[in-house]
Amino acid sequence: MGVFPRTPAGASSLLVDSARLAVDGGAARLIVKTTAEAHRIPTIAENITALEQAARTAERHDPDPSPPQDTGMYQSARALIEATLELNPDVGRALRLAFSCGCLDVPYCLHADNRGQARSYIDSDGRLAWATVGAMPLPRPHRPADTPAAKSSDLLTALAYVQRTYDQPALESQAGHPAPRAEEFSQLPPPESGT
Numbered sequence: 001m002g003v004f005p006r007t008p009a010g011a012s013s014l015l016v017d018s019a020r021l022a023v024d025g026g027a028a029r030l031i032v033k034t035t036a037e038a039h040r041i042p043t044i045a046e047n048i049t050a051l052e053q054a055a056r057t058a059e060r061h062d063p064d065p066s067p068p069q070d071t072g073m074y075q076s077a078r079a080l081i082e083a084t085l086e087l088n089p090d091v092g093r094a095l096r097l098a099f100s101c102g103c104l105d106v107p108y109c110l111h112a113d114n115r116g117q118a119r120s121y122i123d124s125d126g127r128l129a130w131a132t133v134g135a136m137p138l139p140r141p142h143r144p145a146d147t148p149a150a151k152s153s154d155l156l157t158a159l160a161y162v163q164r165t166y167d168q169p170a171l172e173s174q175a176g177h178p179a180p181r182a183e184e185f186s187q188l189p190p191p192e193s194g195t
Contacts, residue, residue, distance in 0.1 A: 002159035008035040009170035014162065015050060019057035024064045030054060038163075071127070076138055080104060083137040102135030108155055122158045126165065 005011045012035055022030040034042040034050040042050075084098040085091070096113070098104040105118035117134025130141045 002161060003163040004033065004038040005163050005166040005170075006038045007167045007170040007174075009173070010163070010166035010168075011035040011037065012053065013170070014166045015054055016057050019054040020061045023058050023061045025068075026063075030058075079137050103137060105134045105136055120158070121154065122161045126161065 005014055011033065015033060018032075019030060021027075032047075032050045032054045034046040036042040036046050080103070083103050084094050086094075087097040087101075087103065088094040095104070099113045099115070102115040102117055105115045107118045107120040109116065115134055117132065118136060119131040120128055121131045123129045130138065133140060
């Protein structure tokens with residue numbers, strides 16, 4: 001998910017959107033975060049407030065009746081699962097083999113068992129997309145040939161995408177003017193304690 005929104009309004013908006021998405025997707029469970037997540041471990045009262053807000057949102061939200069957009073995510077997940085399970089009938093062994101041969105590869109993961117050949121990025125629509133898939137059994141991404149190689153600053157920008165998306169409207173509303181640019185978000189001071 002990356003960096004969590006720092007403003008209470010941004011964190012609350014993310015919770016509301018998450019609850020609506022859970023309803024639209026028919027999810028059986030939702031991991032609920034509080035407005036304190038970016039700063040500290042939340043209190044029991046903050047957890048209860050977040051749970052109640054998510055429940056109210058879910059109860060009031062009518063599922064989107066339009067058919068879901070085919071993003072290819074289901075097909076990709078299925079291809080990864082099937083390719084992994086073909087390696088060994090024992091799931092534990094299959095997973096170890098899948099990582100060792102690159103059939104499974106986690107972008108930017110530094111674990112010694114991870115090949116580290118896959119890379120991802122946030123596209124112009126805000127969707128997570130593959131830049132490279134390494135040896136995973138997935139279609140090769142269609143990025144222009146002149147696309148520059150990913151830099152560490154690209155990873156940091158991608159990790160802060162959710163924070164920027166949800167905090168920017170809250171910061172603009174509070175300040176009465178445009179919020180800080182993307183590169184300034186990492187320099188924002190934490191809120192006063194107790195807020």
